[in-house]
Amino acid sequence: MYNYGLHQQVNEAIQQAGTDISGEDNLFYTRFMANTANIFSLYMQLYEHHPEAEKYFNQLIRLVVKADRERSALHKQRDAEKIKKGHWFLSNELTAMSLYVDRFCGDLDGLEQKLSYFDELGVNFLHLMPLFESPPEASDGGYAVSDFRKVAARFGTLDRLKALQASMQQKDMYLMLDIVLNHTSDQHEWAVKARKGDKEYQDYYYFYNDRSLPDAYDKTMPEVFPEAAPGSFTYIEESKKWVMTVFHTYQWDLNYNNPRVFVEMLDNIFFYANLGVDVLRIDAPAFIWKQLGTTCQNLPQAHTILRLIKQCVEVATPGMALLGEAIVAPKEILNYFGTGEYLAKECDFAYNATHMALQWDMLATGDTKVMLAAQHELLKKPYGTSWITYTRCHDDIGLGYDDYMIQQAGYNPYEHRRFLKEYYSGEFNGSTAKGALFASNPRTGDARISGSLASLCGLETALEQNDDAAINTAVQKIILMQAHSFFLGGLPMLFYGDEAGYTNDYSYLQDSGKSYDNRWMHRPVISWEKNKRIYETGSIENRVFSATSRLIAVRRKLPVVKDMSNLIWMTPHNDHVAGYLRTEGDQKLYCVFNFSNKASYLTWYAFKEHGDKPARLFDHWEEKTYEVGDDRQHLIIPPYGILLLEPAS
Numbered sequence: 234m235y236n237y238g239l240h241q242q243v244n245e246a247i248q249q250a251g252t253d254i255s256g257e258d259n260l261f262y263t264r265f266m267a268n269t270a271n272i273f274s275l276y277m278q279l280y281e282h283h284p285e286a287e288k289y290f291n292q293l294i295r296l297v298v299k300a301d302r303e304r305s306a307l308h309k310q311r312d313a314e315k316i317k318k319g320h321w322f323l324s325n326e327l328t329a330m331s332l333y334v335d336r337f338c339g340d341l342d343g344l345e346q347k348l349s350y351f352d353e354l355g356v357n358f359l360h361l362m363p364l365f366e367s368p369p370e371a372s373d374g375g376y377a378v379s380d381f382r383k384v385a386a387r388f389g390t391l392d393r394l395k396a397l398q399a400s401m402q403q404k405d406m407y408l409m410l411d412i413v414l415n416h417t418s419d420q421h422e423w424a425v426k427a428r429k430g431d432k433e434y435q436d437y438y439y440f441y442n443d444r445s446l447p448d449a450y451d452k453t454m455p456e457v458f459p460e461a462a463p464g465s466f467t468y469i470e471e472s473k474k475w476v477m478t479v480f481h482t483y484q485w486d487l488n489y490n491n492p493r494v495f496v497e498m499l500d501n502i503f504f505y506a507n508l509g510v511d512v513l514r515i516d517a518p519a520f521i522w523k524q525l526g527t528t529c530q531n532l533p534q535a536h537t538i539l540r541l542i543k544q545c546v547e548v549a550t551p552g553m554a555l556l557g558e559a560i561v562a563p564k565e566i567l568n569y570f571g572t573g574e575y576l577a578k579e580c581d582f583a584y585n586a587t588h589m590a591l592q593w594d595m596l597a598t599g600d601t602k603v604m605l606a607a608q609h610e611l612l613k614k615p616y617g618t619s620w621i622t623y624t625r626c627h628d629d630i631g632l633g634y635d636d637y638m639i640q641q642a643g644y645n646p647y648e649h650r651r652f653l654k655e656y657y658s659g660e661f662n663g664s665t666a667k668g669a670l671f672a673s674n675p676r677t678g679d680a681r682i683s684g685s686l687a688s689l690c691g692l693e694t695a696l697e698q699n700d701d702a703a704i705n706t707a708v709q710k711i712i713l714m715q716a717h718s719f720f721l722g723g724l725p726m727l728f729y730g731d732e733a734g735y736t737n738d739y740s741y742l743q744d745s746g747k748s749y750d751n752r753w754m755h756r757p758v759i760s761w762e763k764n765k766r767i768y769e770t771g772s773i774e775n776r777v778f779s780a781t782s783r784l785i786a787v788r789r790k791l792p793v794v795k796d797m798s799n800l801i802w803m804t805p806h807n808d809h810v811a812g813y814l815r816t817e818g819d820q821k822l823y824c825v826f827n828f829s830n831k832a833s834y835l836t837w838y839a840f841k842e843h844g845d846k847p848a849r850l851f852d853h854w855e856e857k858t859y860e861v862g863d864d865r866q867h868l869i870i871p872p873y874g875i876l877l878l879e880p881a882s
Contacts, residue, residue, distance in 0.1 A: 236269075236270060236273070239269055239270070239273055240266065240269060242291065242294060243265055243266070243269050243294055246291075246294045246295045246298045247262065247265070247298055250295075250298045250299070250302050251302075252298065252301070252302070258301070260313075261301045261548070261549070264547065264548045264551065265297065265298075265548045268544050268547060268548050271544050272293075272297075272541065272544045272545060272548075273290070275537055275540050275541040275544065276290055276293065276492075276541060277290075278534075278537050279489075279492070279495070279534060279537055279538065279541070280492045280495075283490075283491075283492055285492065285493075286492060289492035289493055289495070289496050290492075292496050293495075293496055293499065293545070296496060296499060296500055296503065296545075297545050297548055297549045298549075299503075300503035300506065300507065300545075300549035300550060301548075301549045301550075303503075303507050304506075304507050304549070304550060305507070305509075307402075307509075308507065308509055308550075308552065311402070311509075311552050312550070312551050312552035314552075315551075315552045316551060316552070320617050320619075322512070322554050322581060322582070322619055322724065323617075323619055323795050323796040323797065324795050325788055325789060325791060325792055325793075325794045325795040326357075326789050327357060327358050327407065327724055328355055328356050328357060328358060328719075328724075328725050328727070328785045328788070328789070329356065329358035329359065329360060329407075329409070329621075329724055329725065329726040329727065330351065330354075330356045330358070330359055330360070330726070330727040330728070330729055330732070331359075331360040331362065331626055331627060331726055331727070331728050331729065332359065332360070332361065332362060332728075332729035333362045333374075333627070333729070333756060334361055334362070334364065334388050335387055335388060336729075336756060336757065336758045336759065337729050337759050338759065338761075340387065340388050340389045340393075341364075341384075341388050341389035341390075341393040341394055341396075341397050342389060342393060344361075344397060345396065345397045345400050348400060348401065348404060348406070351406070352404070353782070354732055354778065354781065354782050354785065355782050355785030355786055355789065356727065356785070357404075357405065357406045357407065358406065358407040358408075358409065358511075358724070359401070359406065359407070359408055359409065360409040360410075360512075360514065360726065361408070361409070361410060362374065362375060362411070362627060363375025363376055363378070363411050363413070364384050364385060364388050364394065364410065365378050365380060365381055365382070365383060365384060365385060366378065366379050366380040366383045366384070366385045366386075367379055367385065367418055367420075368418055368420050368483070369746055370745065370746045371418070371419075371420075371481070371483040371746075372418075372746065373480065373481055373483075373484060374627065374750075374752075374756075375411075376411070376413050376480075376484070376516060377413075377416070377417070377418040377419075377481065377483055377484045378413050378417055378418055378421065379417070379418040379420040379421045379422075380421065380422075381412070381501045381504070382501070382504055394508065395508060395509075398508060398509045398510075399509075402509060407511040407512070408509065408510055408511050408512075409510065409511065409512040409513070409514055409556070410505055410508075410510050410513065410514065411513075411514045411515075411516050412498075412501060412502060412505060412513055412514070412515055412516065413516045413517070414487070414498055414515055414516065414517070414518065414521050414538075415479070415480075415486060415487065415516065415517045415518075415520045415521050416478075416479070416480060416484040416485055416486045416487055416517075417484070417485055417487065418483060418484065418485075419482075419483045419484070419485055420483075421485075423437045423438075424438070424485050427440065427472070427476075427485075428469055428471045428472050429471065429472070430472055435472070435474075436488065436491050436493075437487060437488060437491065437493070437494050437497075438476050438477065438485045438486060438487065438488055439476060439477035439486055439488050439523065440472070440474045440475070440476055441466075441474060441475045441476075442473075442474055442475075443475070444466075444475060446525070447465070447466040447475050447477075449525055449526075450465060450466070450477070450523075450525060450529070451464060451465055451466070453526055453527055453528055453529075454479070454528060454529050455528060455530075456674070457479055457480055457672075458480065458481065458672055459672060459673075459674045459676075460672060460673060460674075461481065461672075461749055461750070462478070462480065462481045462482055465477060465478065465479050465529075466478060467482040477523065479520055479529070480517075486520070486523065487521070488523075489521055489522055489534070489538060490522075490523075495538065495541075499542065499545060502542060502545075502546070503549060503550060505553075506546065506549070506550035506553045507550065510553055511552065511553060511554065512553065512554045512555070512556050512581075512582065513546075513553055513554075513555055513556065514556045514558055515539070515542075515555060515556065515557050515558060515580070516558050517558060517559075518535060518538075518539055518557045518558065518559055518569065518580075519531050519535060519559045519560075519561050519565070520535075521535050521538055522534035522535040522538065530561070531559075531561060531565050531568070536568060536569070536571075536572075536575075536579060539555070539557060539569070539579050539580060540571065540575050540578065540579050542555065543555055543578060543579055543580070544578075554581035554582060555579075555580045555581050555582070556580060556581065556582035556583070556584075556621065557569040557579070557580035557582070557583050558583075558584060559580075559583060559584070560584060560586045560628070560631060560633065561586075561633065562587075562633055562634075562635060563587045563607055563610040563611060563633075563634060563635065564610055564635075566583050566584075566585075566586065566587065567583075567610065567611075567613050567614060569583045570583060570614060570615050570618040571615070571618075576615050577615040577616065577617040577618050580618070581618055581619065582618070582619055582620070582621055582724065583618075583620060583621070584620070584621045584623070584626070585611065585620035585621060585622050585623075585721075585723060586631065586633065587607055587610075587611060587633065587634050588604070588607070588611060588620075588622070588718075588721065589622075589623055589624065589625070589626075589630070589718070590630055590631060590632055590633060590634060591603060591604040591607055591634060592604070592624060592714055592717055592718065593630055593653070593657070593682075593689070594632075594634075594653060595811060595828040596690070596710060596713075596714065596828060597652070597653055597656045597657065597664075597666075598652075598828075599809055599828050599829040599830065600642070600808050600809065600828070601805060601808055601809065601810065601811045601828060602641075602642035602643065602805070602808055603634070603638055603639055603641075603642040603644070603649075604811060605642075605802060605805055605811075606637075606638040606639075606641040606642055607634050607635075607638045608802050612800070614798065615798075616797070616798045619722075619723050619724055619796045620721075620722065620723030620724070620796070621723060621724055621726045622718040622719070622721050622722070622723040622724065622725050622726065623718055623725070623726040623727075623728065624686050624714040624715055624718050624728075624731070625685070625686050625689075625728050625731070625755065626726065626728050627728065627752070627755075627756055628752065629671040629672065629681035629682055629683050629752055630657075630681060630682040630683075630684075631681045631682075632650050632653055632654075632681070632682075647678070650678075651678070653682075654670055654680050654682065657682045657684060657689055658670050658682070659694075665691030665694040665695065665703065665707070666684070666688070666689045666690070666691055666694075667684060667688040667689070667691075667693040667694050667736075667737060668682050668683055668684025668688060668689050668737075669682075669683045669684060669751045669754065670682065670683075671683045671750075671751055671752060683751045683752045683754055683755055684737060684754060684755055685730065685731070685735055685736055685737050685738075685754070685755040685757065686711060686714065686715075686728070686731040686755075687707065687711060687731070687734045687735060687736045687777075688736045688737040688754075688755075690707045690710035690711050690714065691703060691706065691707040691710065692704065692707035692708070692711070692734060692736055692773070693736040693737060694707075695707050696736070704773065706830070706872070706873065708734070708773060708776050708777060708780075709872070709873040709874075710873050711731070711734065711777055711780075712777070712780045712781075712784075712873075712875065713826055713827075713828070713873045713874075713875055715727075715731075715780075715781060715784060716784055716824075716826065716854075716875045716877075717811065717824075717826045717875075719784050719785070719788055720788060720794050720813075720815065720822070720824045720877065721800065721813070721824075722794070722796045722798075722799070722800045722815070723796050724796075725785075725788070727781070728755075729757075729759065730755075730757045730759060731777075731781075732777065732778055732781045732782075733763070733764055733766075733767055733774045733777055733778050734773045734774055734776075734777035734778075735757045735759075737754040737755060737757075738753070738754060738755075738756070738757035738758060739754060740758060741753030741754060741756075767779075783854075787853045787854065787877060791822060791853070791879075792817065792820070793815045793816065793817045793820040793821070793822045794815050794822060795817075797817060799815055799816050799817055800813055800814070800815060801813065801814045801816065801843060802814075803823070803825075803839055803842070804839060804842060806835055806836050806838070806839050807833050807834060807835050807836075809827055809828055809829035809831075809833045810825060810826065810827055810828070810829075810833050810835050810870060811825075811826045811828060812824065812825040812826070812835070812839065814843055816843075820879075821843075821844070821847075821879065821880055822853075822877060822878070822879050823840060823850065823876070823877075823878040823879075824875075824876075824877055824878075825868075825870060825875070825876040825877075825878065826874075826875050826876075827870040827871065827872065827873060827874045827875075828873070829872060829873075830872050830873070831872055832869055832870065832871055832872060832874075833869075833870045833874075834867035834868070834869055834870075835867055835868045835870060836864060836865075836866075836867055836868075837861050837862045837863065837864060837866055837867065837868060838864040839868075840861060840878075841861075841864075846861070847861055847880035847881070848860070848861055848880075849861060849880070849881040849882075850878040850879065850880060850881060851878065851879050851880075851881040852876050852877060852878050853877040853878075853879060854875055854876060854877045855876070858881055859878070
């Protein structure tokens with residue numbers, strides 16, 4: 234609905250900035266006018282009753298204009314190219330890797346020198362784990378930010394980051410960085426001022442004079458890190474007050490009930506956008522709105538904030554997509570893509586954390602039933618959005634899928650989860666996995682799993698035992714896990730080290746800033762001497778790297794696997810076999826994976842249930858052709874085998 238006063242407010246801000254609405258800035262002006270009503274509506278849903286709502290809305294409008302004025306011509310050109318492509322990030326030509334710069338190669342200069350390594354592998358999208366300043370001894374891996382605009386000295390400088398981005402852009406590579414919206418470090422200048430008693434900055438956080446309200450919050454707020462940081466509040470001796478710290482005691486939660494906080498953080502978002510970031514990863518969005526009497530997770534206002542951010546980004550920096558890092562229950566994850574009139578207008582990406590965990594379930598059990606019981610939820614993802622698909626990331630592996638999914642597969646949820654925890658921590662008799670339990674809560678029995686892809690697949694144990702057969706099995710498991718996630722639909726995200734078969738790195742135990750957090754075991758320090766072995770035919774590094782590179786190359790040549798919401802799960806004729814069909818027009822690709830340690834038999838009828846019966850199937854992985862037999866005959870899939878089958882003439 235047209236709002237004369239609102240549009241006049243926007244026009245005034247635009248005119249004062251010298252925007253050329255009839256010339257080069259016309260597209261920006263058009264986008265702003267088209268989105269102004271939504272921006273205002275979302276803002277007022279949050280702040281209508283705040284006494285300074287009008288003041289900060291005016292600041293928000295001017296901030297959007299400022300972001301456009303500060304956007305370089307090169308970034309605007311890239312925006313235009315992405316808009317022309319439509320949903321550019323759904324492409325099958327993108328493959329990503331997530332890495333810690335210092336642990337991967339030292340610093341940003343070193344990373345720029347390693348860009349040829351990614352070319353060789355086939356990776357053209359990098360997620361650089363937190364780069365901005367955080368206290369060395371209290372950083373939570375960089376997620377306790379003390380300065381949102383200053384690159385930590387160990388990585389280099391902001392200018393070096395800009396130089397890296399420019400080099401990546403010349404090679405048609407894409408960049409993803411994090412922004413931590415939920416909290417700051419207790420060393421951030423806002424927190425320092427708040428600690429000293431500045432009321433204006435105490436209002437940036439949740440400060441309380443006594444334990445009455447913190448105790449009330451704690452009744453309904455679950456603990457995030459019950460071992461390392463129990464409770465959700467920390468006493469600040471200097472100010473004689475309690476502050477909300479949902480994660481660690483040194484991470485102070487920002488108070489988005491205060492519109493000034495929103496405007497400040499939106500300014501930081503635009504700062505990253507104008508560095509040339511292609512995807513902004515919003516850390517822990519489920520936590521950003523707090524309300525007494527709730528879990529303070531996944532609240533409606535958190536979604537309103539994300540939608541407001543998305544609308545503002547669409548206007549000023551439309552080439553930047555948003556990833557919501559919401560590691561929550563399957564139904565909750567889908568909400569981060571938007572609902573109702575904002576369907577597919579909230580976050581462009583979410584992590585497919587549910588399916589990631591379900592892959593590990595399949596690998597441990599050799600059974601696909603639990604995984605299949607979850608798919609009716611995951612297939613509800615709206616068109617125009619995409620998953621990050623992965624086998625593991627910097628974080629732990631949570632078993633967050635719902636109990637009814639486990640029950641539907643015929644298992645007891647408590648016993649099933651206990652088995653998985655024992656299996657991957659190596660406590661289960663016969664398990665070759667070598668991981669560890671993280672954030673174990675003895676009161677509830679909850680725990681998550683740490684460990685590298687290779688170690689959880691049994692490679693570390695096999696190497697210790699010098700068992701060639703077990704090494705071969707572990708390598709095949711690694712390839713199986715990567716292949717299953719690569720072709721599923723979404724942006725495949727490798728975690729650094731996995732491409733060369735790195736096992737757990739226990740050096741973190743000698744670092745006081747990391748030793749309390751066993752997730753560092755799967756965040757290795759890369760040895761570039763070891764990585765030379767990717768060129769030694771037959772070495773583990775060579776086998777894993779070559780297979781990963783081949784998977785990327787096969788995916789890139791098959792447009793049918795771009796994320797067009799075009800996935801159909803095949804009927805489970807064999808509980809050991811996970812199979813899905815990707816379709817686009819007349820093109821089909823059957824992706825079939827055996828999660829058993831024995832050969833599995835799949836009836837040829839499985840390939841006749843969706844459209845015309847294929848006479849022959851070409852396997853893009855083994856590069857061989859199969860004649861499709863009759864329904865009483867079977868396709869034989871080797872242990873932990875994969876097939877990427879396309880109907881052949």
